[in-house]
Amino acid sequence: MRSTLSGAATLSLLLSTFDIVAASPTSKKTVKKDAAASYDYVVVGGGAAGLTVAYRLSADPKVSVLVIEAGELDQKEDYIMIPGLAGTGTGTKYDWNISYTANPDLNGRSVAVAQGHGVGGGTLLNRMLMDRGSVADYARWPLLGAIGFDWNGLLPWFKKSETYVPANADVAKEYNITYNKDVHGFDGPIKNSHSPYVFPTLKNYILAHRELGAKTPVDGASGDNTGVYAITHCQNPKDASRDSARTAYHDKSAGRSNYKLMTGTMVTKLTSNKNTITGVEIATGPSAPRTTILAKKEVIMAAGAIRTPHIMKLSGIGDPAELKKFNIPVIATNLAVGQNLQDHVFLATVFGINAPITTNNFADPAFAAAAMAQYRANATGPYSTATADYLAFLPANIISPQKYSQMALSLAAQDSNKYLDASAPASVRAGYAIQKALISKGFLSSSEAVMEVIWADGVVVSALQHPASRGTVKLASADPFVAPAADAAHLRNPVDLQLMVETVRYVRRMMATKAMAPITPTEYVPGAGVTADADLEQFIKNSASTVWHPVGSCHVGAQALGACADNDFKVYGVNNLRVVDASTMPIMPATHIMSTVYAMAEKAADAIIH
Structure with missing residues (x-):
């Protein structure tokens, strides 16, 4: 006789095939367990935002929380944990290994965009930088209806997320590192500290920027972030290791019986009853069985801006015209979903330098071996820093004293619609008109950074902070295992390209300062003979890339101005769905985005709880 299973038994059998991580935070493997059929909250994505929200929600033992992550727990590999190897986890199994769509403004190139694919998300892969935007950066957000998201509205959540550790006395004295205790937290999950080792040519870099007019604020995390100043990293000072969202949040949650983590599992879509979200459909692969987990209260989207x-x-939430192309039933019209995508633009210029100790010494096996032995013995030396221990965030009048006002006027005079995607609805166009005006005004402000300049011992990385270009995230297929078509639209707006040209010229002035003379720089890329605007533009189009900071594609604020979610992070048009990750930022701030993601997630968790 053929046997049959009840619906509940079938669900239990299917769910037993998914990995639920055992409670021990140091477990090096996942343990097969039966998942419950429902949880109060289901969090989609186990990165910085998802793990933050889950940690706060699961603090209440009466609330059940499930985090679903497509990747796996890291095994604390050296390339994850050691600061000197930060960034080398890209291209591994902890990276989604996707690219933006081919971009005509990059001469047809498609550039890779590293996105975390593991428990901790991008905090496993990045360079660990914990800087913040300025008062002016976050003051822009309420003008798009994101009330309560200005500097004063976010500062409590920056503080709540961190345990700030001042620099070692010797490093603080040598590099004049100061801080403002009023803007820092001292008992949060993330260890936020200064590197115990600094490569010596950083002094040349600091003095060169000052020679060209850059100031040094008391604390760049205090809301005044223009100038050249010391930067902190998500680094545990006890052993100089990376403190990711996995170690800082998940490992603290893992001992709670009401917290579960499901790894190696894709959310294929959200389930719904009319316009009320009821749970998620999951699968471990394209041909694996699909099943549903119910959310008794809410589903929380934390899968990142892509x-x-x-x-x-x-799941049927978006522009009906796009959804119908892929035969996806519409459950809610929300035209802003996937619009307003922004990312920092990356450009490297390369100089040869003469200095006894640089990051280039790692290429010498004897140096690398000695440095690793020093790191393992006492958590110091060259491997104890992810570099970028000082950064320069510069206003337009320093980058281009002659042309900054002309660039402001050029951007202000543009038709706001000219460089937007044809799919942008009226609400997004209205919001972008405000954004463009704010970016234009920012060119004229000495307290708003337009460019970041990073030093890597002769490699000078410039990062465009407030791109005027806006991209999209669109469907490429109805198959959830096919990556979406994400277009960051790098350099789509010609003012972005002009500012990058002027930045190459600024970098050359910086390398020609008296401060740089002792290390005798020689330009290799693009080469000192590349000077005309047209030639520099081609160099930039052929080599510019991304800093891996996609934001804005489901931002909070006023729906009439292109927002996807309200100021409690609730998605417009549906019930029981929130979005809490980097996609919620209305306008990209002038900073590495990790600390802002943590702050937004802390704020979102509070909104959910209260």
Whole structure:
């Protein structure tokens, strides 16, 4: 006789095939367990935002929380944990290994965009930088209806997320590192500290910027972030190791019986009853069985600025015209989903320098071996820093004293619609008109950074901070295992390209300062003979890339100004769905985005709880 299973038994059998991580935070493997059929909260994405929200929600033992992560727990590999190897986890299994769509403004190139694919998300892969934007950066957000998201509205959440550790006395004295205790937290999950080792040519870099007019604020995390100043990293000072969202949040949650983590599992779509979200559909692969987990209270999207709009569209939340192309039933019209995508633009210029100790010494096996032995013995030396221990965030009048006002006027005079994607609805166009005006005004402000300049011992990385270009995240297929078509639209707006040209010229002035003379720089890339605007433009189009900071594709604020979610992070048009990750930022701030993601997630958790 053929046996049959009840619906509940079938669900239990299917769920037993998914990995639920055992309670021990140091477990090096996942343990097969039966998942419950429902949880109060289901969090989609186990990166910085998702793990933060889950940690706060699961603090209440009466609340059950499930985090679903497509990647796995890291095994604390050296390339994850050691600061001197930060960034080398890209291209591994902890990276989604996706690229933006081919971009005509980059001469047809498609550039890779590293996105975390593991428990901790991008905090496993990045360079660990914990800087913040300025008062002026976050003051822009309420003008798009994101009330309560200005500097004063976010500062409590920056503080709540961190345990700030001042620099070692010797490093603080040598590099004049100061801080403002009023803007820092001292008992939060993330260890936020200064590197115990600094490569010596950083002094040349600091003095060169000052020679060209850059100031040094008391604390760049205090809301005044223009100038050249010391930067902190998400680094545990006890052993100089990376403190990721996995170690800082998940490992603290893992001992709670009401907290579960499901790894190696894709959310293929959200389930719904009319316009009320009821749970998620999951699978471990394209041909694996699909099943549903119910959310008794809410589903919380934390899959990042590329995957969050992707999953929402697959679920029938978005522009009906796009959804119908892929035969996806519409459950809610939300035209802003996947619009307003922004990312910092990356450009490297390369100089040869003469200095006894640089990051280039790692290429010498004897130096690298000695440095690793020093790190393992006492957590100091060259491997104890992720570098970028000082950064320069510069206003337009320093980058281009002759042309900054002309660039402001040029941007202000543009038709706001000219460089937007044809799919942008009226609400997004209205919001972008405000954004463009704010970016234009920012060119004229000495307290708003337009460019970041990073030093890596002769490699000078410039990062465009407030791009005027806006991209999209669109469906490429109705198959959830096919990556979406994400277009960051790098350099789509010609003012972005002009500012990058002027930045190459600024970098050359910096390398020609008296401060740089002792290390005798020689330009290799693009080469000192590349001077004309047209030639510099081609160099930039052929080599510019991304800093891996996609934001804005489901931002909070006023729906009439292109927002996807309200100021409690609730998605417009549906019930029981919030979005809490980097996609919620209305306008990209002039900073590495990790600390802002943590702050937004802390704020979101508070909104959910209260």
